[in-house]
Amino acid sequence: xxxxxxxxxxxxxxxxxxxxxxxxxxxxxxxxxxxxxxxxxxxxxxxxxxxxxxxxxxxxxxxxxxxxxxxxxxxxxxxxxxxxxxxxxxxxxxxxxxxxxxxxxxxxxxxxxxxxxxxxxxxxxxxxxxxxxxxxxxxxxxxxxxxxx
Numbered sequence: 275x276x277x278x279x280x281x282x283x284x285x286x287x288x289x290x291x292x293x294x295x296x297x298x299x300x301x302x303x304x305x306x307x308x309x310x311x312x313x314x315x316x317x318x319x320x321x322x323x324x325x326x327x328x329x330x331x332x333x334x335x336x337x338x339x340x341x342x343x344x345x346x347x348x349x350x351x352x353x354x355x356x357x358x359x360x361x362x363x364x365x366x367x368x369x370x371x372x373x374x375x376x377x378x379x380x381x382x383x384x385x386x387x388x389x390x391x392x393x394x395x396x397x398x399x400x401x402x403x404x405x406x407x408x409x410x411x412x413x414x415x416x417x418x419x420x421x422x423x
Contacts, residue, residue, distance in 0.1 A: 310349075310370050322396040324374065329390040330367040336392060340382050345374040347394070379404070 312326040324345075328336060331349050339346045350369040377398065384395040 309366060309368070310372070312372065314374075317395075320398040322380070322398070324394040324396070326372065326392040326394070327390065328387070328392045330365050331387075331390075331392075333387050336387070338382065338385050338394065340376070343376045343378065343380075345376055345382065345394070347372045347374070347392070 310327050312324060315323050315325070317323055324347075326347060328349055331351060335351050336347070336349045339348075348369075348371040351367050376396070379400045380396050380398045382394060383397050384393075386393050
């Protein structure tokens with residue numbers, strides 16, 4: 275079990291309380307849950323891809339929902355009326371739910387199922403009013419004070 279104490283960082287930050295709470299919640303939430311495995315990769319400056327291993331699932335078995343800064347990926351295999359019995363069943367086909375906390379201005383652009391891998395493409399689109407802008411510094415001419423005679 276990993277426990278991080280973020281209290282020393284609170285002294286030198288302003289408005290980041292939520293970030294530390296999210297980090298703490300994520301480490302506790304995903305501590306014992308490793309199914310299904312996933313990758314998160316960065317693609318370019320503003321692109322990201324989450325890849326989830328979903329062997330045995332079809333596109334109809336998977337639900338992807340983005341609500342504000344939360345992304346939920348859930349899967350449940352519908353009863354397909356399979357005939358036969360298994361001697362060994364090593365491919366997990368159990369229901370799952372994965373949650374991802376997204377940064378501000380990140381949205382899902384595409385989701386595709388290919389060869390048992392679910393690819394979810396994300397892009398960060400920062401609005402113009404939120405982008406950094408350079409503030410010009412004006413020079414103000416002040417009269418030079420003369421020494422008193």
